[in-house]
Amino acid sequence: MQRKSEKPIKITEVCLRDGSHVVAHQFTEEQVRDVAQALDAAGMHYIEVSHGDGLGGSTIQYGRSRVNEMKLIETAVSVCKQATVAVLLIPGIGTVNELKQAQELGAGLVRVATHVTEADVSAQHIHLARELGMEALGFLMMAHSAPVDKLVEQAKLMESYGAQAVYVTDSAGALLPHEVRERIAALRQSLDIEIGFHAHNNLSLAMANTLAAIEEGATRIDGSMRCLGAGAGNTQTEVLVAVLERLGIDVGIDLYQMMDVAEEIVGPILPGSQEIKKGSLVMGYAGVYSSFLLHAERAGKRFGIDPRDILIELGRRKAVGGQEDMIIDVAAELAKRQGKGA
Amino acid sequence: MQRKSEKPIKITEVCLRDGSHVVAHQFTEEQVRDVAQALDAAGMHYIEVSHGDGLGGSTIQYGRSRVNEMKLIETAVSVCKQATVAVLLIPGIGTVNELKQAQELGAGLVRVATHVTEADVSAQHIHLARELGMEALGFLMMAHSAPVDKLVEQAKLMESYGAQAVYVTDSAGALLPHEVRERIAALRQSLDIEIGFHAHNNLSLAMANTLAAIEEGATRIDGSMRCLGAGAGNTQTEVLVAVLERLGIDVGIDLYQMMDVAEEIVGPILPGSQEIKKGSLVMGYAGVYSSFLLHAERAGKRFGIDPRDILIELGRRKAVGGQEDMIIDVAAELAKRQGKGA
Known part of the structure; x- marks a missing residue:
């Protein structure tokens, strides 16, 4: 594997945010504390904590959270000695008020997420996050559904608002490895900021796509422990750490600790198995939302x-x-x- | 994706053989009949039926089968209208007598499996299978553990015995995509017969490695419905069919039927979930047998x-x-x- 970037790979663990969908937004304070604390100790870089649909997602429409996400963010921040707590914000669901509150509670990074063709709605939240001194990243969802030039155009908008990285977000787990490659390569050529990649495993390609993205120069990578995420889950983080070690890519995260967290702390939270079943396979094959x-x-x-x-x-x-x-x-x-x- | 072979891809479903490990060799006649019948109707090419450790594996050491595998082979043959029933034979466990018996019952293909450095023990079984008019293929297990030139040397031995294809068998799920590529490419260069690939998903790379193998020219591919196979299971067959369709590779297998078989017939057989847990991750990372x-x-x-x-x-x-x-x-x-x- 030949990496087209010399920058270090930074991993964001999303099981406490994307995984919120899997547990119907019923995470407890204790679960968030235990997972965040253990991941922080293992050396995880970023830990995302929000309702599955981002800040403000706890509604009748998107599903009520058991515990207010601000409380969960505060809990995660309180146990992280080195990891940065991140939040997701989908403009239209989350607002500037919630972003300010999350920042005050110690969240250090926000990913502002829009549909791949709607980057313009991210401007004010990216601006605000930068003003607040947070890391502000763009997150282009359903990235498979737009042509590459459209994706590049939208990513450049986010860059112009001050985003310090833009993610190719494969929300439906629909991208094939060569499609990931062409997207990451095009963004690398057109942007001066970091490129990120967020996979879903609906076609059993999360790891393949993640490695393709890294090879093409993506340096911000998402994973979820035990695949705890929507659809068939994400790139399995503890497995990713093992694969990166085997590839000689040092991310400074302890593999044995990651294995133990996955088995002993995240495993018991899983409400069912995160296998690829009919629903998620159809979703990935068709490229539609669950x-x-x-x-x-x-x-x-x-x-x-x-x-x-x-x-x-x-x-x-x-x-x-x-x-x-x-x-x-x-x-x-x-x-x-x-x-x-x- | 650019395929380096114009030959059609032939899929072998291994859930009734590799999956035998997962159910502690307790497959019933009814299960084998239902799975084989449904897969045959969906257009599956080969359906492997044997004890998990191949013909003759039903012993104290390897685990007793609930139903004699000859009965299971006979059952599968009786319901297959177009698919070929295949068997696995590991010399030292299975013998020529069992091979003859399986052939008489209608098995049309045998994969003679040896450790990657021990191909010489496959000679008599490959010879016999050819004499009996069966397709005879070689299956080099733990292929990650030998240098590429050793693998090529051993594959050439199998070719010299009359094998019509040789498989790179990633028994521990330990190979990385670039390692699969170099192995398949080297075999393609040195052999005149078809090349096969058998993945395990311990590092979440079964699909990635399978696509890498196909790109390099492998035309015999193994999969298991719902990942029903040892370790973290194999390349998930119904997902593979979806991915190949998306890649424009026509294998003549009906995707909807495959989804339904996976959900309704194989799913209920699963004794637990086929996720990547600590044991299988360690196995893939270390490259050792379970x-x-x-x-x-x-x-x-x-x-x-x-x-x-x-x-x-x-x-x-x-x-x-x-x-x-x-x-x-x-x-x-x-x-x-x-x-x-x-």
Whole structure:
């Protein structure tokens, strides 16, 4: 493996944020404290703590958190001796007030996340974060659904707002390794800031894509212990540390401690197994949000067609979150085409 | 992705053989019938059915099968309309008699498996299989533990015996993608027969390594539905079919049917989850057989050292199955080096 960057790789552990989806946002203070403390001791660089949908996500729509995320952030900060506590903010869900509060509680980094074509909504939050002295990074979600030049254009916007890195975020776990390569390479050529990569494992490619990203020069990498993240989970962090060691890439994180944290602290939190099952496989194959699955199943029943056909068509049309209405239209059209009716 | 072969990819489903380890060799006739029938209907090319350690593996040492594997082979053959039923044979465990019997029952392909440095013991079984009119393939296990030129030398031996393909078998899930590439490329250059690849997912690299192998020209690929295989399981077959479709590689296997078989027929057989846990991660990182894990834990306790140190040292020394005695020696040495004693 030949790395196209001499900068050190910085790992962000997302199990306490992306994994929030898996536990229906029911993390307890004790769980967050134990995981953060153990990861900090193992040498983890960044630990992200927020509702699964970022700051302010605890709502009827996105699912109520058991414990206020500010309390969880405070808890994580209180036990971290060297790791930086990070937060996620999706403009429209989270606000500047929540960002200020998180910063006051000790969060040192924010990732401002937008759909891959909507970077412009990140401007004020990136500006504010920099003013507050936080690290401010951009996070372009559903990165598979935009052409490479569009992705570059949007990343450059985030850079112009002051983002110190931009992530290619493969929210649906839909990217193939060569698609990751071309995206990271294009960003490397066009930006002066660091490039990050956030994988999901829906196609069993999280590790492959992560290594492809690192090879092309990405230096900010996300992982989740025991794959505790949405869909089929993320790049499994403790395995990533092992693979990087085998590749001779030193990240200064203790492998044995990571194995122990995964087994003894994160393992017992898992509500079920993080394997690739039908739902997450379809999601990765079609390239759609998991929130579409249930709607597609209902529409499939109503119109007598396979819900997978609906999801794949939605993926072709690049449907984004919030466009669940489109599902009925697509289902009706497909039913007509297949000679079936509701 | 650029494939270096124009030959079609042939998939062998190993969940009914490698997965036998996971269910402690307790497959029932009904399970084998249901899985084989559904996979055959989906278009699977080869379905391997044998004890986890191959023909004749049902012993006190390797674990008794619940149902005689000949009965299971017969059952699978009886429901396959187009798929070929394959068997595994490890010389020293299986014998020519069992091979003849399997062939009479309708098995059409045998993979003769040896440690990567011991290909010479495969000669008589490959010869016999060819005489019987079976497809006869070589299967070089623990392929990570030999230098590339040794692997090539051993593969050429198998070719000289009449093997129609030779597999790079990553038994411990220890190979990194660039190591797979160099092995497949070297074999392609030196052999006139097809090259196969059998992955394990201990480092979360089964899919990455499988794609690397295909890119370098491997045309025989193994997978297991729902990762039902030893260690962390194999390349997940239904996911592989999805990824190959996305890459534009047509294998003639129905994706939706594969998803349904995985969810509805194989899923309920899983005794637990096939995630990457501590044991399988250590095995992949150290590059040792899973049978060493328990011995290393015992020796670790006795000598007051971390069992992982023992396993990593065993990996360095390229310990092979059957050399469990070495574990005590290594543990004693490490304890001395670390200033500890039994």
